[in-house]
Amino acid sequence: MQETSASYAPKLTLASIVDALNTQSRVIGALVLRETKTRYGEHKLGFLWAVLEPIMMVSIFVALFSALRSDNPSGMPLVTFMLTGIVPFTLFRSTMQQMQGAISSNKQLFAFPQVTTFDVIIARGILEVLILAGVFAFLILMVDISLVEVRIESPLGVLAGCCLLAMMGLGMGFAFASISPLMPSIRQVSSALLGRPLFLSSGLFFTVGSVPQPFREYMLYNPITHVLECLRSSFFYEFESPYGDWGYATIWAVTMLAAGLLIHQAMRRRAIVGL
Amino acid sequence: MIKLVNITKRYRTSAGVNTVLNNVNLTFPVGKSVGILGLNGAGKSTLIRIIGDAEPPDTGFVVSKGRVSWPLGYTGGFQTNLTARENARFVARIYGESTEYVEAFTQEFSELDEYFDEPLRSYSAGMRARFAFSVSLACNFEYYLVDEALETGDARYREKFRLAFEERRAHASVILVSHNEQTIRRNCDMAAILHDGNLTLYDDLKEALQFYSFLQTRAA
Numbered sequence: 001m002q003e004t005s006a007s008y009a010p011k012l013t014l015a016s017i018v019d020a021l022n023t024q025s026r027v028i029g030a031l032v033l034r035e036t037k038t039r040y041g042e043h044k045l046g047f048l049w050a051v052l053e054p055i056m057m058v059s060i061f062v063a064l065f066s067a068l069r070s071d072n073p074s075g076m077p078l079v080t081f082m083l084t085g086i087v088p089f090t091l092f093r094s095t096m097q098q099m100q101g102a103i104s105s106n107k108q109l110f111a112f113p114q115v116t117t118f119d120v121i122i123a124r125g126i127l128e129v130l131i132l133a134g135v136f137a138f139l140i141l142m143v144d145i146s147l148v149e150v151r152i153e154s155p156l157g158v159l160a161g162c163c164l165l166a167m168m169g170l171g172m173g174f175a176f177a178s179i180s181p182l183m184p185s186i187r188q189v190s191s192a193l194l195g196r197p198l199f200l201s202s203g204l205f206f207t208v209g210s211v212p213q214p215f216r217e218y219m220l221y222n223p224i225t226h227v228l229e230c231l232r233s234s235f236f237y238e239f240e241s242p243y244g245d246w247g248y249a250t251i252w253a254v255t256m257l258a259a260g261l262l263i264h265q266a267m268r269r270r271a272i273v274g275l
Numbered sequence: 276m277i278k279l280v281n282i283t284k285r286y287r288t289s290a291g292v293n294t295v296l297n298n299v300n301l302t303f304p305v306g307k308s309v310g311i312l313g314l315n316g317a318g319k320s321t322l323i324r325i326i327g328d329a330e331p332p333d334t335g336f337v338v339s340k341g342r343v344s345w346p347l348g349y350t351g352g353f354q355t356n357l358t359a360r361e362n363a364r365f366v367a368r369i370y371g372e373s374t375e376y377v378e379a380f381t382q383e384f385s386e387l388d389e390y391f392d393e394p395l396r397s398y399s400a401g402m403r404a405r406f407a408f409s410v411s412l413a414c415n416f417e418y419y420l421v422d423e424a425l426e427t428g429d430a431r432y433r434e435k436f437r438l439a440f441e442e443r444r445a446h447a448s449v450i451l452v453s454h455n456e457q458t459i460r461r462n463c464d465m466a467a468i469l470h471d472g473n474l475t476l477y478d479d480l481k482e483a484l485q486f487y488s489f490l491q492t493r494a495a
Contacts, residue, residue, distance in 0.1 A: 022371075023369075023371070026368060026369060026371055027368075027369045029368065030365050030368035030369050033365075033368070034354065034357070034361070034365050037357060037361055038354060038356060038357060041357075041361075106354075108352055108353060108354060108355075109352065109354070110329055110330075111324075111327070111329045111345045111346055111352040112329070112345045112352060112366075112369060113327060113328035113329055113343075113345065114369055114370075115369065269331060272330070
């Protein structure tokens with residue numbers, strides 16, 4: 001026997017909290033499965049595309065940069081250098097972009113009282129982060145097997161860097177997802193004003209040290225740059241960045257996630273009515 | 276038991292504020308199937324969505340004991356690019372039911388045959404409703420919220436549903452909204468009328484239907 005009451009705070013008991021958490025994890029699990037089906041189910045090549053896209057990106061930029069300069073001043077292999085920039089950055093950008101349409105494309109599901117806006121948004125975020133983490137690990141393995149030997153200096157540091165980027169992506173994703181039902185034009189902001197400029201300026205293709213002043217200073221305001229510097233310092237034995245600051249990046253990541261969740265909390269009722 | 280306490284719901288339109296539900300208080304009796312009649316635009320769908328906790332009221336709250344279904348109808352709740360099988364499994368998961376049982380029951384009861392593995396977007400309205408009702412029957416709710424009864428679909432199938440609900444009468448009740456008095460007469464024990472933001476429950480079905488036909492003629 002299950003007791004529910006709408007729009008009215010039930011008595012908080014341990015049992016009711018456990019019950020609510022159970023329901024929520026069930027719902028999020030079901031939503032992740034459902035998102036997987038709608039995104040990859042219709043085409044057999046769906047999952048392949050998730051791997052092919054970063055492979056293509058990395059190949060293009062490796063080709064471009066090896067054509068531009070023959071020497072490799074940083075000492076890092078170009079393939080792994082690009083890989084450790086592009087895929088972690090995608091963890092931020094793609095998570096943010098996948099999440100932002102969550103409410104409007106799942107609006108039929110709000111007929112089920114146990115499905116909340118939080119659930120549909122986080123489900124997309126979880127799926128994207130899991131897929132990209134898998135893709136990252138897979139591509140590192142592939143590079144190690146077929147191209148250059150990969151020895152990671154500090155796997156924990158790489159994981160921490162990925163977590164920070166995922167947190168930033170989740171925070172932005174929550175904010176955009178909650179605002180976009182009321183203001184659809186916000187989506188252009190996320191792709192045109194955030195995605196592309198950050199893609200070019202966050203140090204995916206160069207290290208902070210190789211950038212002349214005063215641009216180096218400007219770059220260092222960007223928390224993503226800090227994460228990438230730190231992540232590469234952890235990844236490569238031959239690279240140690242004096243610029244990357246874990247503390248600065250962590251403060252940003254936590255703030256972005258908290259701000260995203262707060263915006264969602266403030267907007268969620270209006271976001272549903274706005275549909 | 277489902278109890279509505281001081282429920283108010285307003286919508287802002289370009290013409291001004293439209294009060295759809297004005298401080299509505301009502302207790303739905305246990306074991307009775309209640310029909311809610313209202314003219315087009317009276318706020319019937321809003322009301323059933325609020326009862327089902329799919330939409331928050333502006334003020335007031337709903338107290339419900341027992342498992343309440345989502346508002347059943349022609350649309351809502353389902354992703355149209357997924358198949359009936361996938362949607363049935365999804366519903367089973369979020370209600371914590373056995374996915375195998377719900378899937379099997381729905382497949383059998385809906386009689387969708389080869390369409391069961393086709394995306395819902397290729398379904399007619401009647402087929403979608405058949406699917407929605409079958410999934411909800413598989414979940415064993417104590418309250419079934421129905422937004423417009425199954426009016427399309429052939430008579431034989433309508434009868435099948437009526438019997439299925441009849442069978443569950445002892446431990447399940449239906450709350451059905453409709454603008455059609457025939458539907459209410461066929462399926463309900465008592466009726467409430469939603470008019471001008473007020474919801475009035477009549478113990479006597481006849482009395483309710485009489486007042487409703489008076490409303491209809493006045494509106495026309």
